[in-house]
Amino acid sequence: MKEKFLIHIILTLILGTFAIQESYSQSCRGYERRCESAPRYFQSSSLSRAVTLRKARKIIINQTFFGNREYFVSVCGHNRLGKIHFRLIADDEDQTVLYDNAADDFKESQLFVILNTMAVKVEISAPHYFDDRGSECAGVRIFYNQQKD
């Protein structure tokens, strides 16, 4: 009886540790809200995401941008990450780089006018973050505005 009881206590501790780890891994949720907002006439998009960045890790978010719309894209990250590198890439055969903020002094927001609906990749990374073990929160915030026909 006592042995069974001890086994259950140990099992509880092990499972509890897993459950706690699971809940701690959610710490970046909502981080994208810290990124710059678009002008008021824009609507917030469900495409925004919070991500975890590490050294030598690129995050690629596959998305669809609808045509005849303006999209305001802003990126941000924890201070320790340094500047956030952001590229917008067309998901076509050529994987054309449509925008690279490295050529724009790592500007954290950009307004795009999308003429035709297209599949795009939003790529973000922290090229100046050199901590081998650490990771920090970052976010991509997306707004849109329907253009008049």
Place this chain on the structure above:
Amino acid sequence: MIKFIRNIKILHKGYTRFNLFLIIVLFTTYAFSNPPVTTKNQENLELEVEFYAIPSPDEILEYIHRNEIEYTPSLMADLAKRDQYVTYKERLVMYGVYMANMAYAASFDQTNTALSYFNVIEETGRNMNIFPPEIEQLGERLMQNINNMDSVNYIYDELYLLTISNLHETDRFGEYALITAGGFIESIYLALNSRGSKIKENEFMMRVWDQKMILNQLNQMFERYLSPSVKNQITLEFVELNEAYNQFAGADNPATSEREENGRIVIGTSNADRTISNPIDRIHKEVNKLRLKWVQ
């Protein structure tokens, strides 16, 4: 001594139940969680983590119909039948379907109907353990602002974002794929079948056709994140809709970007043909067929 042994027995039973609960929670979390796709870029030795973000049902609906359709409640999923969806796949797909219905009702200022869908979504989400703790406060806020339509729209947005970001943070991309599939099909179904739908007009058809990009991404998500049995099932369900969408020529010219003086970057495909030769009859038929299969 007898009391001590009794206490141990009670504790023992409690621990057994608690452990069973922990095992069930952890199992459902891990069974539907697949890590995002990672690839190593050999040149830079950089790890690439790739995942998907699909527009929410209200964004798809709004894009297709542009406020040109009339509210048609007879099309909406019957909430009285919610207990008939029993498998995990069915319940996730219906979660997406109900989200699309809530967005549809909210977009036509139908507060009470939107609220009915919210209640079922909330109940389903809790039962499937897909909510973060913030949902508690959301329900309270909804009850306090029940007559304010802007609040209902706002709460819909929050509900969707919290659900999706929670699934994303916990690597539950398979569940995200199924919810998205339900919301996607229901949004197109409502846009195509509502009264006043301009289904024969070129611009409307073009916007329906544009959903092919999302369909392609959904197919990729099924392939990457679903377990083999669920993947086989849903891939079969989508075969005919994929064929219908493949009737249209897809390849535009490569995209180009150009910076304007005011700083905006204009992106498009040169010479993109905005006319389509095929009507969308087959897409319409296949969307209705799949929806009929999913929604009783």
